[in-house]
Amino acid sequence: MILHGYWRSGTAYRTRIALNLKGLAYEQRGVDLRQGEQRSAAYLALNPQGLVPALEVDDLVLTQSPAILEWLEETRPEPPLLPKGTADRARVRAMAALVGCDIHPLNNLRALKALRQDFAADQAATDAWAGRWIASGFAALETLVSHHGHGWAWGETPTLADCYLIPQIYSARRFHVALDAYPRLLAIEAAAEAHPAFIAAHPDRQPDAD
Structure with a gap:
């Protein structure tokens, strides 16, 4: 897994927490929002919206932290981050x-x-x-x-x-x-x-x- 994010971004922060709670290993690649790196051609090829985070998993690229966290819960259900009922x-x-x-x-x-x-x-x-x-x-x-x-x-x-x-x-x-x-x-x-x-x-x- 490769997590593209910015250290102070709340959305990247919440994604790191979820990955850590799931015990998943991931590489981090910084996208400096202050320098406009989110608007580079290379990053826009990953995430056309030009926002962080983006999570690369094999040939899959996931964007929008709510979708990423829900995907993690569905594909890596232990430990659960949602109750049973x-x-x-x-x-x-x-x-x-x-x-x-x-x-x-x-x-x-x-x-x-x-x-x-x-x-x-x-x-x-x-x-x-x-x-x-x-x-x-x-x-x-x-x-x-x-x-x-x-x-x-x-x-x-x-x-x-x-x-x-x-x-x-x-x-x-x-x-x-x-x-x-x-x-x-x-x-x-x-x-x-x-x-x-x-x-x-x-x-x-x-x-x-x-």
Whole structure:
């Protein structure tokens, strides 16, 4: 497996977590988004959308982290990142989508660059923009974890929801979002800080990190 990603990308981060939780070996190839490497002809041949991550497996190239994580769950089912019951699986997917669909797209690099370039937003304004969507999403996740979590977002072991949550907490800290109102999410962060799969996936530990 070859994972094309960027060390600080939340989508690449969540993919690394899932690969590590599954115990899968993979080579990393950095795509520096700041230098525009995602728009190179070589990378666009892999991923015409010009986004990270992209996962190469033999003759297969997979893009979009939700699709990659679902493919991993289907093809490498142990250890599982989704619970057994169909209703529970839907709830975990909903928690993941809360981050992946409703929080992350509004504070990713493309969105923030548009705020700066098209609307002259300064750093304080972009932090406030990101914080607005992170706070509303985290408030909902805090409630969901209170109903379903027992050490992790769902139950007693990591799931897809945690693969999405931990990178978003990392991003929240970059944008100086106050997190005291989310003690259950902070407890999950503490659990991740002691878990080998999450430790190895952390942006600071990646070969292309600053």
